[in-house]
Amino acid sequence: MRSLHFLLFLALCALPGLTVAQTVTGTVTDLGEPIIGATISAGSVGTVTDVDGTFELNLREAGTYTLNATYIGYTTEMREFTLAAGQTETWDIALVSGATNLDELVVVGSRTAPRSSTTSPLPVDVFTSDDLTTTGQLTFDKALQYRVPSFNTVQTPVNDATSLLDPYEIRNMGPSRTLILINGKRKNMSALLYTQTSPGRGETGADISAIPTDAIKRVEILRDGASAQYGSDAIAGVMNIVLKDNAEDGSVTLRTGITSEGDGAQYGIALNNGTNIGETGFINYTIDLSKIELANRPGTVSAAGEAGDFGASIEDVQSFLNRYPDARNINGSPETTASKFVVNFGSDVSENTEFYGNASYVYKKVNSFANYRTPYWRTEADFPYLADFFPNGDNGQYIGYVPTFEGNLNDYAGTVGFLTQKDGWIADVSFTTGGNEQTYTVSNSHNRNGTLNPDGTFKYRENSPINFDPGGTRFTHNVGNIDITRRLSDRVGIAFGSEFRSENFTVIEGDLASYEDGGADSFSGNDPRNSGTFNRYNFGGYADAAFDFTDDFLVNATVRLENYSDFGNAFVYKVSSRYKFADDKVTLRASFSTGFKAPSLHQIYTQKAQYQFVPGQGIQVGGLVSNASREARLLGLPALEPEKSTNFTAGIGLRPSSDLSITIDYYNIKVEDRLILSTEIGATDAGNTALDELLTANNLSDLSFFVNGLDTRTAGIDFVSNYRGLRFNDRSLVINLSGNYTLQNERIGDIKNPDIVASAGQSVANPTQEALFFTSRPRFKGILGLDYDWDKFGVSVNNTLFGPTEFRQQGLAAGLYTTFETKLVTDLSLIYRATEQFSLQFNANNIFNVLPEWSFKSESPAGEALLNDAAALQNQSNLITFNQRYSRMTYDGYHFSQLGTILTFSATLRF
Template identity: 65%
Template sequence: MKKLTLFVFTLYTHLFFAQQTVTGTVYDSNGSPLPGVNIIEKGTQNGSTTDFDGKYTIEVVSDATLVYTYIGFETQEIAVNSQSSINVTLVSGSQLDEIILVGSRALPRSNTTTSLPIDVLPAKELTATGQITFDKALQYKIPSFNTVQTPVNDATSLLDPYEIRNMGPSRTLILINGKRKNLSALLYTQTSPGRGETGADISVIPTDAIKRVEILRDGASAQYGSDAIAGVMNIILKDSPDEGTAILRTGITSEGDGETIGISINNGSTIGDNKGFFNYTLDFSKVNLANRPGTVDTLGESVDFEANINDVQNFLNQYPDALNINGSPETSSAKFLVNGGYDINENIQIYMNAAYVYKKANSFANFRTPYWRTLDDFPYLQDFFPNGPNREYIGYLPTFEGNLNDYNGTIGFKTQKNGWNYDVSYTTGGNSQEYTVNNSQNGNSVFAPSFDDANNNGIPDPGENFIPIELYRENSPISFDPGGTKFRHSVGNIDIAKALSDYVSIGFGAEFRTETFEILEGDLASYDGGGADSFAGNRPENSGKFNRYNFGGYFDLSADITKDFLVNGTIRVEDYSDFGEAFVWKLSSRYKFLDDRLTLRASVSTGFRAPTLHQIYTQRTQFSFVAGQGIQVGGFINNVSPQARILGIPRLDAEESTNITAGLGVKINKNINFTVDYYNIQVDDRIVLSTEIGPTTQGNTALDQILQDNNLSDLSFFVNAIDTRTSGIDVVANYRNIAIANGNLGISLSGNYTFQNERDGNVKNPSLVQQAGQSVVNDTQEALFFTSRPEFKAILGANYNIGKFNFALNNTLFGPTKFRNQGLQDLEDLVGGNPADSDGGSDLGVEFMTKVVTDLAINFEATDKLSVIFNVNNIFDVLPEWEFKSLTPTGDAVLNDPDATKTAFNLVTFNGRYEQMSYDGFHFSQLGTLFNLSLNYKL
């Protein structure tokens, strides 16, 4: 701790130099001013941008060198030499070597000189996708990025899990203007991709507020701390004070549903005689429900619900989809964001950004059919839900309504003194999700004492008897408040960097972070006796507020050994209040050949990911579909509970990782370039949400007792259960400025291929689970971890500019994904075999076939200020398709028997309710062709 204190003390020990003001105008070769040119003081983070008239102002030291960069123009470097005015003419030519802010904690570098694989996406490439949210736009621009809407909604309708390189959302760190974004309050517990994960909610970020996105595809825990095992996404906000847009969007699917309407305004202004700026964005949108239910199977329903087959058939004859609503939920959102900065004096600049988002999602549970919730068992339902054509009882559809609030804000200042660059900031952020369940009921028999108030005075009198009354069933409410969750953090950062010479720069800094996770208690009826049908509330004993803090420090050294040979090294130490310390490091290098036409780069690093507070403290009752058994009620216990101690479940520790990357970049000429990068990621002690652990055959263990005492079918929990290895290759290629007719064509091809994504070694089971002959990781879990994202993905895009038109054609290839759905093991009884001979593994797998989704965008510049963009996403109405794959001789026998195959189909689709995507998920979120139209007006 003394060393850490000494390290922090050195952050405050430097003196300052005076600076001078440089002004000027940047022109193109035709003498026209260029707005948006980047001007950077070489060797520092100090920079500026030209305004609409090409003018700029920057404070620099008298012997500085200014670097001028702009897309499509040659970069220029000009020595100041005490000049106060410098006008520059940029010559059209090579692609911009954009200044990259992510990847190094010393000083920023251009994209071609960095030693790491980094994708840079300008805002216009995101908006050109026509996708409604930022995360879905990335899905169709970055091959290693995947996100899929889950087939089962409820709380998950508020966040779709995303990941880079198949590593889960919690292993990608999200930054906004270089500062850590808060996590979502949602812990993802569905049996679908992303199970057991949480991450920052990037869907809440308004796309129109984004200037560009930098995605570092490499482990970066040494630079940025926890969560950066797979990479870092840095979202750079718009900072123009003069340019603005007003956008009106509307859209609809080819099925006539999923209507969208949205309006967005982005604008800015200068502050105080051009000493500062602010840029703001307001975004309001609504997306209606898009429903894609399947056709439900009569026999499967009869077996699962032990119902009379004639009753089932009569209902399904009238309602073939069993009145299920399955697809994309209705959502409404309001997003507000502001970004700003102000020059206090020649040496100090303050900056800030803040955002607030409100989002509401309305989704549905599975329809409770009249043979599932019967009048024989629940006679009062006739009065509760007279939903039929003649007001007869035909079942009911519980709703799930979620309200999300997400906010983040940063304030800080930058200064440069004595050649040292200082950046001091404070960041706060939070996310809350509160739920309402409507159109449901508590059907449990729970009694409370009362008395026969014969005297009608509300006071027990002699002769009056105490009698129990039933709280729920016919006395149940139909609307419930099940509670919710909240997360917030506060982060303080001090970052210091200096160019010690033209060849060596250093950076060091510290971060202090506090986190608070809160589980909000539901109302009594939502959890009592089992709770509301479809979504039980948070019990008092499972609710509460939990927090922790951590302190971290890093040191970064970047050295140009020669003008072509770069070496960069970083070390970091973190100290957490709840599990101890972590020490990680990173070493990267780059070597350029042939006049910078060929670049070799590589890195090796260690990393860590701290268990989230969600994973440590969440505990609740969980409703889930169990193949062949319908909806079951399981228990989800946390690692610090008495139950966990009884079962011998260890407390969670941090994941540790080793990340190796090696790449090649080739720049054939100013228009043709490509990069190839190999990666290999080893993660030890990976945190997983266990499979459902059921009762033992003996029936007399501590596990059995906990299940019996709490009336649960099973238990699940978090545990550091497995080591994993992931390897693959990323390819990015571009060919620009191809002259065709009177226009220019650009072609890009990018792809990701996964060589290896698998468990390394045996599962680390707690002893009681091992003794019960069970495992915390089964075939279903392994498939969700390793094969439920595309094995390969490629994006082929073409962009053609001619006159006032721009045409963009994008083809996204989604490779196969493989699932081992629950219920696809021990199938011997379907084909006359002996279940006792089963090894417990899956007999069948589900594989989603390779598909190509084609998107078209047409942009027409009607006037200097008005443009019209028409998008047709998924032109050819490509939908997910899957098929069974046999894994054992029993699987062969099942596929050779049509009746057995039909039963297996019912197991993975909940009797056909989820026939398009299966109950566990699929590989891309498409509900048909989507038509979008937007009107963009420059303010």
């Protein structure tokens, strides 16, 4: 700890004072049309042009500067400026097509001065706001899905709270191993813990879907481990979202859309605007309001499967399904309403001090549904009062009911800070706060428990409410940062700093009827015994140095020490290097790092009963045991430890001509003591163990818990290329080809089963769990984009190839597994710029209406026999699709939209 205190002392001593900013402003155009994302730089200071081609570059000191204006596929423009203190100059630039220059300045990857994406020793992707909006996707995470090959996100069917926030991941590593930054500062995690059998199971991540695309200036994605630079959660990489800082211009965009089947209508309006604060400050704000209607894609339910599962007569089942072939199930894309607000601001407050900050608030409401309770599932004979509760038939008769699941999400974040500079030292001092709260409502349900009151009446059943408040969860954090950098010479740069972070996780208790005696049918509320607020804090420090031994050879090294209040110390380091030769046409780069991921408070303290789909058994109630609970001690469960990782990356960058650039990067990530949510552990054959007693006492079919259960290795290749050599009418056809291929994603060694699980002959990671971790993501993914602009028109065709996935659903017969087939999804975007201020955009996403398709595969003679037995295979299909309710995607979810073609239209007015 003394070393950390010493770093903090140095950071405080180095706080200096600063100079008034000198500014160069202007626009960058090509034949009169604005160029978005062009880089304007002076040494290590730079900026990129906004949506209308404008830029503002602030320089810290008076003096003479050589400015460079660069953009991929264009010649570089240079101009020298001599600026007095506080002086502002204008430079309007007309770039000429013909050269490829990838020197876009990026912040992530090193704590020293920013470098370009090609001179950085690490693989970094940069995407502008325009890159995201041309996808036609309504949310930020879905836009990234069709821009970044190593990024995947899925929308899961009927998984309760998961409908509020879709899981995402980089390089198949889960949502919790990618650190999200806003303007370089850590964003708060979501309150949601994924506990269902879906991608991201057992993890949590930041809600990136809550960030409005119109507020984003650019996105930097570091595809490399970065725990040494940024701390926990950066094992797979870092995503830095840079907010717009334009003070002069604004825009308003109206959006609408619908699926080709006539549902899922979407409406939205987004306003982005900026203004000056005094002579040296700015404020930029975004308001985004949107709504997406329900899109329903149920399957045709199997009568034989239903009769077998629910013990009903085939005649009763067939009679119901003749009227309602989909068993009135509702699954697909839920109704979602969102309000998003973002503000970014900054100002020079003295000659040597700049004040900056940003804030955001998001409210999201999602209305989704549980599985429909058919009249042969919840029968009137067993529950006579249901006829009065749910008279849903045409003549007021009971024909079942569908419980609703309504989620309310509130997410906020804010940062304030001071940036100072003196004698070459730059100090950045900031405070960040943020939080995410998710609360739920269950309606159109009942508590069916038969507990009697003292007077002999039922406490619930016919006396049950039909609306329930099951509670929810909340996560908040407060983060303080001090970061200090200095270029000691043209060859050496250093950085050091510290971070203090406190975190709070709250389980919000539900009302009594929502959890007592089984609680609401479909979703049980939080018991007060499992509720409360849990917290921890950590303190960390780092030191970073970059050595440019020559203009071509660079070495960067970082060390970090963290101390957590609940599990102690973590020490990690990183070394990276880059070497250029052949007149900068070839660049070699590599890095090696160690990393860690602390167990989240969600993973340590979540304990609840939850409804879950168990193939062949229908909906069951299982228990999730907190690792810090009394029950965990009775079971002898070990305390959670941080994950530890090693990450090796090596790559090559090629620029054989001015029109072609290629980068290829290999990565290899080993994670030890990987944190997982165990599979469902059931009763033992003996029936007399502590495990059996716990299940019986709590009326549970099974239980699960968190454990450091696996060591894993993930390896693959990322490929990115750009070509502008095809020219028509003095304009280039831009071809972008990128891809990700997974070479290895597997467990190393044996599963680490606690004694109580091993002695029961069970495992914390069964084939279903391991498939979720290792094979349920696309084995490869490729993106081919074609972009061409002429006069007032622009066209973009984007093709995304989703590779095959494999899954082994729980309960599937031995020798069988399922495979989602390789599919190519094509998106079309058309833009018409009617005037300089007004433009129209039309998108046809998944224009050829490609839908997910899966099939059974065999891995043994027993599997081959099943493939040749149509009746047996139909039973297996019913098993994993809940009798065909989820025939398109099974319970694993899917890897692109099951909604088919989606048409969207937008109109943008700039002012």
